[in-house]
Amino acid sequence: MGSLEEAIEGLKKFLSDKDDAAVAQIKKLITGLQERDPNEYDPVKRILEGFQHFKINKFDKHPKLYDKLAEGQWPKFLVFACSDSRVCPSHILDFQPGEAFMVRNIANMVPAFDKLKYSGVGAAIEYAVSVLEVQNILVIGHSRCGGIERLMTHPEDNSAPFDFIDEWVKIGLPAKVKVQAEFGDLPLEDQCKHCEKQSVKLSLCNLETYPYVQMGLANKKLRLMGGYYDFVHGKFELLEFEPHFHHLFST
Amino acid sequence: MATLLPSSFTKNFNSSIDYPITSFQTFAIFGPKLKTEQTHFRLSTSFNVRTGSPLELKAMKEPPGLTQKLDKNRLDRLAESENGCDLFEDLKHRFLRFKKHKFEENLGHFQNLAEGQAPKFMIIACADSRVCPSVILGFQPGEAFMVRNVANLVPPFESGPSETNAALEFAVNSLKVENILVIGHSRCGGIRALMSMQDEVDSSSFIRSWVIVGKNARLNTKSAASHLGFDQQCRHCEKESVDHSLVNLLTYPWIEQKVAKGELSVHGGYYDFVDCTFEKWTLDYKGSNFGKNSRLPVKNRFYWC
Secondary structure, eight states, X not given: OOHHHHHHHHHHGGGGOSOHHXXXXXXXXXXXXXXXXXXXXXXXHHHHHHHHHHIIIIITTOHHHHHHHHHOOOOSEEEEEEOOTTOXXXXXXXXXXXXXXXXXXXXXXXXXXXXXXXXXXXXXXXXXXXXXXXXXXEEEXXXXXXXHHHHHHTTTTOOOOOHHHHHHHGGGHHHHHHHHHXXXXXXXXXXXXXXXXXXXXXXXXXXXXXXXXXXXXXXXXXXXXXXXXXXXXXXXXXXXXXXXXXXXXXX | OOOOOOOEEESOTTOSSSSOOOOOOOOGGXXXXXXXXXXXXXXXXXXXXXXXXXXXXXXXXXXXXXXXXXXXXXXXXXHHOOSHHHHHHHHHHHHHHHIIIIIGGGHHHHHHHHHXXXXXXXXXXXXXXXXXXXXXXXXXXXXXXXXXXXGGOOOOGXXXXXXXXHHHXXXXXXXXXXXXXEEEETTOHHXXXXXXXXXXXXXXXXXXXXXGGGHHHHHHHHHHHTTSOHHHHHHHHHHHHHHHHHHHHTTSHHHHHHHHHTSOEEEEEEEETTTTEEEEEEEOOOGGGSSSSSOOOEEEEEEEO
16 A cells, blocks of 8 residues: 555544544545545655665665775866756766766856855865865856846846846856847847857866966866766767966966 | 757867858957857757657656766766866767766656756756755756855855856846855855855955955854864864854845745755765744844754764
8 A cells, every 4th residue: 555545544544533623634634635646746765766876776786886985086177067857967067976066056157256256166266176186177058048148138038137147147147148130130149059068168267367276277287178968969079278368487 | 840860070069050150250349359260169969859758857757967976987987187178079979978877868847848948946056166055965957056166155245246246136036046056165265265265355365355244154154163274264264154144144135025925935055075975954034133242043953964
């Protein structure tokens, strides 16, 4: 018997109670349970099953790896990806535990270095580059990005402002300006696609403004890459970003 | 209708099946030139539109792709490769594997997802490479809107705009997720940094400027667990910090409203990767009595090992 049926049977035992109010309440509860869709999404059950699957099929099967990971992490990548539920890099690029220090935010944006703002992003970059000494930073954009669409359409569409979203996606304004200048005659959907890619390039440029990134690039210990995942057509594009400045001399 | 194309390298980030191949471009508006001529390439993969029965990717079924044997050799190859081309080749093959074993085998589902996402969860997790919720909790594409930052912190409403609350605003008000789950974890470097801080904030460090969001968790830990060793105090703070993030979530009026109406549930979680255990608890919201100086009311606490 499933847990739902067990609960209903358990409640039925109280129907012989002489308290009419209690009986009425119990009947109401039973009706409610009986009307429940057995396929109704149960978030707790979902994460339990997911965790059990991971433990049995991954963790328990690779004890040496997970013992090592318990002691520390040595990821080769710092990844910036969108929070969008469809684009997790652990799926699309099969990153395994220990491989990628991963930041996920709206529209996978990296703001320019600013000591007073965006300490969350700054902390991730500082930790990944200075402490973990990752060798690669990969910024991944994607198709049909809601954050980019918001950037491209607001405030021109006179929609009500979103206090936090609008402030965040403003980081991508230079990308929007450039796309509108070059592709302003294209339909919005195409402009958004251009902006999704342009924003990745902007984020890569912004990464260069962080002192620890500059040092890593100058010492050739760090590589910057941009990616674009198109989930409409099942495609992935990758490019490497050459640093702006070159190491000229050392004494 | 897309046609079947062989894998190929092309030289321009902007070129694709949809756009004409353009020549090398510079982007003077940003200052630096984007040199793409030597080392860039595009990973072009085949895409075959099939007519077949739509495959519902049910969350309860064994997630495809996750049954792939963890190939340590692949990890080692990636770890050892100093050659840029090997790295790009490896990323290319990873994507092609995803495409073959997940995307194409669940084409109907991915086509639906391309039209829009309706995740049931918003997850706030640490950026730590060992704790990706897609791996440890098996979230499949479309299931979980995800924010990952250092030490899985949620700043309060009063702290003003940040990337974390921009994501909250989108998830709660646009996507209308039904669950928010904040997941802490063992041996968190960000929490360790928080616990190690001297009292004055060092503004030259982004790490310190960020983890100070968790200062109340640190205060509570110092008062409740000062008799414990530092490692144990950090562990205490890792969980305390999740609770404080849940409290901070309720400082957002539009979150509190939905929780009060029963439209949104707020959960805390803790993943211990030393023992491979997962704890989960749910905020027990009781309206105006919530919060201010009392212990966080929780219900449905589970411990899975």
